[in-house]
Amino acid sequence: MAKLPRMPKSIPKRAPSKPPPFTPRPQPIAKPSQTAKSFRYRDLTPPDIPFSPTISEAEAKKRARVNKWGRGFPLIVMGLTAFGTGMYGVQLWMSLSSVDSISVPEDVSDRFDKEADGYDEKVNTAEWLLRLKSRRKALTALAHGHVLEVSVGTGRNIPYYPTKKCETVTLLDQSGPMLAVAKKKWKDMQQEYFHRVFFKQQSALDPITPPFGAQGGYDTVIQTMGLCSTPEPVKLLQNLETVTKEDGGQILLLEHGKSRYKWLNDLLDRTAPAHAREHGCWWNRDIGKIVEESGLEVVKIKRYNFGTTWWVELKPRKGARKRLAELKKAQEEVKCITQEQLSASPGSPVAQRPWWNIWR
Numbered sequence: 001m002a003k004l005p006r007m008p009k010s011i012p013k014r015a016p017s018k019p020p021p022f023t024p025r026p027q028p029i030a031k032p033s034q035t036a037k038s039f040r041y042r043d044l045t046p047p048d049i050p051f052s053p054t055i056s057e058a059e060a061k062k063r064a065r066v067n068k069w070g071r072g073f074p075l076i077v078m079g080l081t082a083f084g085t086g087m088y089g090v091q092l093w094m095s096l097s098s099v100d101s102i103s104v105p106e107d108v109s110d111r112f113d114k115e116a117d118g119y120d121e122k123v124n125t126a127e128w129l130l131r132l133k134s135r136r137k138a139l140t141a142l143a144h145g146h147v148l149e150v151s152v153g154t155g156r157n158i159p160y161y162p163t164k165k166c167e168t169v170t171l172l173d174q175s176g177p178m179l180a181v182a183k184k185k186w187k188d189m190q191q192e193y194f195h196r197v198f199f200k201q202q203s204a205l206d207p208i209t210p211p212f213g214a215q216g217g218y219d220t221v222i223q224t225m226g227l228c229s230t231p232e233p234v235k236l237l238q239n240l241e242t243v244t245k246e247d248g249g250q251i252l253l254l255e256h257g258k259s260r261y262k263w264l265n266d267l268l269d270r271t272a273p274a275h276a277r278e279h280g281c282w283w284n285r286d287i288g289k290i291v292e293e294s295g296l297e298v299v300k301i302k303r304y305n306f307g308t309t310w311w312v313e314l315k316p317r318k319g320a321r322k323r324l325a326e327l328k329k330a331q332e333e334v335k336c337i338t339q340e341q342l343s344a345s346p347g348s349p350v351a352q353r354p355w356w357n358i359w360r
Contacts, residue, residue: 041112097262110228112153116177119154130305132254136160136224139254141309145219146211148172148243150204150236151226155182162166163193168211168311170218172200204236208243217245217321223243230283237294241316242324251296257287260307268308287312 010125056131140160143263145167149157152171161169171186179201189192192359198211204226210218221240238249258265268284276282287310291298299313 017287019153020231044172111173111278112178115279116154116175116181119178119181120156130309132309135254135309135311139224139252140222142250142252143220143222145245146170146214147220147222148218149222150208150240151223151229152182153178153225155185157224158182158186159189161190161193163190166193167194167196170198170200170211170333172202172204172208174201174203176201201349205230205232205239208239210243215244215310217249217316219245219249221249221251223252225256225266225281225322227253227255228257228283228285233260233285233290234293237290237296237314238320238324241294241296241314242321244316246316246318246321250299251314251316253287253310253314255287255310255312256283256306256308257285257310260303264306264308283308 032168059315112119136157137160140157141162143162144165147166147168148170149159150172152173163169171179171182179199183199186197186299190197200208202208204223221244223240227236230236233314237251244251258268265284272282272284288301289314291301291314295317296314297317300311301313302311303309306310
């Protein structure tokens with residue numbers, strides 16, 4: 001029988017083989033026609049190192065979309081601004097071309113009745129260009145206590161009311177359709193505060209009765225774009241003074257009127273009749289002169305948009321309500337005396353004696 005070969009007592013160990021030296025892949029040479037976008041990170045990695053991208057493909061697409069919109073956003077804003085400016089310029093040119101001979105009454109407040117439904121859409125573009133939205137928001141933020149807003153219109157200040165700082169809010173306007181839009185807007189935007197709001201349809205030139213708890217006067221009186229539509233702006237401010245609390249009360253106005261520049265004032269004067277006929281607003285009134293003639297104490301005046309937008313903060317004079325009450329009482333006495341004199345004058349029906357008293 002053949003014998004099997006004997007196993008060796010120990011197997012010699014082989015020396016570990018050394019890895020070949022690392023030789024990086026040669027980088028491609030850019031051709032003149034290639035751009036930086038044609039290179040990939042995978043092509044520049046060594047052959048023995050696996051490629052592992054830091055972001056996923058979906059994330060890369062998302063970032064590409066964000067970068068695309070980021071580059072296009074300024075162009076969109078510039079386009080919208082140019083469109084709005086162009087539309088405003090067209091409207092202004094149409095006003096300029098039709099102001100040859102226009103007869104417009106001083107009281108144009110009745111124009112607002114027919115414009116109530118589409119008023120917000122009509123003025124949105126102009127107010128956006130003039131940044132009046134931010135002005136309205138900043139002005140209304142100063143309201144506190146018992147608040148009165150006159151010439152409220154469709155309630156363009158309603159979204160900005162600090163309701164937590166207001167005890168009551170009275171919204172007043174002469175136009176019934178405008179006030180109806182404002183009432184609906186408040187109910188939609190400030191539903192939880194609706195039970196503490198009062199809506200009054202009357203002229204701001206007539207006596208205003210504060211609600212219960214504010215018999216000393218309103219803490220804050222607000223009017224935005226109202227002096228342009230009233231036939232007696234000075235009387236309106238004096239009437240607001242009589243319903244404002246003397247200690248700590250404030251009257252806040254945001255108005256549009258004359259500019260600082262003569263060329264712009266000439267343009268406003270020329271287009272004012274057509275604008276008043278269409279929109280019920282005399283936009284060329286001198287707000288500074290109206291405030292001065294009213295006699296109210298000026299706290300602050302700021303102007304924007306070439307001086308045509310007026311921010312005015314006023315406070316009532318001491319004893320103004322008492323003086324007005326005395327003046328009204330004196331006027332009533334004079335009226336009574338005048339009526340007595342007329343009734344007693346010769347030839348009047350009351351002064352003639354009856355025929356049976358002819359011997360007296």
